[in-house]
Amino acid sequence: MNDLKQQTLAIVAPYFPPHGGGLEKYAFEIATRLQKQHHWHVVVITTSERYGHDEKIEMSGLTVYRLGYYFKLSNTPFSVSWVTKIQKILKEENPNVINIHMPVPGIGDITAMLAGKRPVIVTYHAGSMMKSDKSNLCLINILIALYENGPLGMLLRRANHIICSSNSVRLNFLSKYSAKTSTITPAVDVSIFSPMPEKRAKRPTILFVAGLGIAEQHKGLITLIEAVKALQSEMPNVHLVIVGDGDMRNEYEHKVKELDLQKNVSFTGRLTGADLSEQYQRAHVFALPSINESFGMTIIEAMASGLPVVASNIGDIPSLVTDSQTGFLIPPGNVGLLKEKLLELLQNPELERTFGIAGYHKVVQGFNWNDRGAEYSKILLEYEKR
Structure with a gap:
């Protein structure tokens, strides 16, 4: 196929950089490569801030429409004016194809409803949004169930094709749509995330990177904090660095204080770009003890930075972390085993180095954004020409 003729693509995402998160990074990286390398004119439709103004801006060569809103439930912004x-x-933009990033409800559903006869490609980034924790979110779960069994099903049936960010999502939550799904996993920009051994911290340092909101409770931060408490008696100077922010940060800080870990745990807030990369380069081990995870983009960022990884044996994580070769896989929620594997790596610099090198080579060889952009463009062109 010849993709030299420029076509217009509308990418619709609930959030977009500078807002942080895996979906946002994925949408941005794909959008910029389609624009620069595959001759698509990319228009992004996303949200601005709550009570914020609408704006149209240019960002990295992309035309970005940010729409304000007044209502937000959990992680879901919404406005009837959309x-x-x-x-x-x-x-005005008359896109040839519309690409909707899900699963956050709202802006994508409205766009699909207004798409007319245009091809709609859905990119799905997670499994069910149902909360599996014990956080008394019964009402939210009821609303999620109503959405997933109603409007979401309508959108997925309407979609011409569904791109899944992991095989776990494609083969499980979206298995009934297998005839029109494919998998394009996230990748990593190795020009930003790369090893820098000379920056390694003197203290044994564990890194955790994720949002700290209600929607990210499944990342397992409480489990990790409790594991660090268990580590403290054998490694008093152990240091956990938590990168991220959200509406549960105060609760996590309270947990740290409750366990008397103020000297062992630091919160940096949300970081991006070089500031985020530096935290990976300073750490010795990356940990992600999630109870639910479709892929784990921060894992490949850590591996690109030369870090061994200790993560849960769920979702597509085993396709990233090879147990006892690039890190350790553990059952979710197992504080004792998490502590044991972290200690094993922190006490054995040679093992840490060996795992880190193996992980780096795995990511560099198999997780390139340019390759992902080419796969994406091929799918878009196929449906644009129908």
Whole structure:
């Protein structure tokens, strides 16, 4: 196929950089490569801040429409005014294809409703949004169930094709749509994330990177904090660095204080770019003890930075972390085993180095954003020409 003729693609995402998160990074990296390397004119439709103004900006060569909103439930922003605003954007930009990033409800559902006969490609980044923790979120779970069995099903049936960010999502949550799904996993920018051994911290340092909101409770931070408490008696100077922010940060800080870990745990807030990369380069081990995870983009960022990984044996994580070769896989929620594997790596610099090198080579060889952009463009062109 010849993709030299420029076509217009509308990418619709609930959030977009500078907002942080795996979906946002994925959408941005794909968008910039489609624009620069595959001759697509990319228009992004996303949200701005709550009570914020609408704006149209240029960002890394992309045309980005940010729409304000007044209502937000959990991680889901919404505004009835989006209907007329998105309708106007679609009329002005006249995209050949619409790519909707899910599963956060709202802006994607409205766009699909207004798409007309245009091809709609859905990119799905997670499994069910149902909360499996014990956080008394019964009402939210009821609303999620109503959405997943109603509007979401309508959107997925409407989609011409569904791109899944992991095989775990494609083969489990979206198995009924297997005839029109494919997998394009995230990748990593090795020009940003790379090893720098000379920056390694003097203290034995564990790194955790994730949002600290209600929607990210499944990342297992409480389990990790409790494991660090168990580590403290054998390694008093152990240091856990937590990168991220969100509406549960105060609760995590309270947990740290409750366990008397103030000297062992640091919160940096949300970081991006060189600041985030430096935290990976300073750490000795990366930990992600999730109870639910479809892929884990931060894992490949850590591996690209030369870090061994200790993570849960769930979702697509085993396709990233080879147990006892690039890190350790453990059952989710197992504080004792998490502590044991972290200690094993922190006490054995040669093992840490060997795992880190193996992980680096695995990521560099198999997780390149340029390759992902080419796969993406091929799918878009296939449906644009129908």
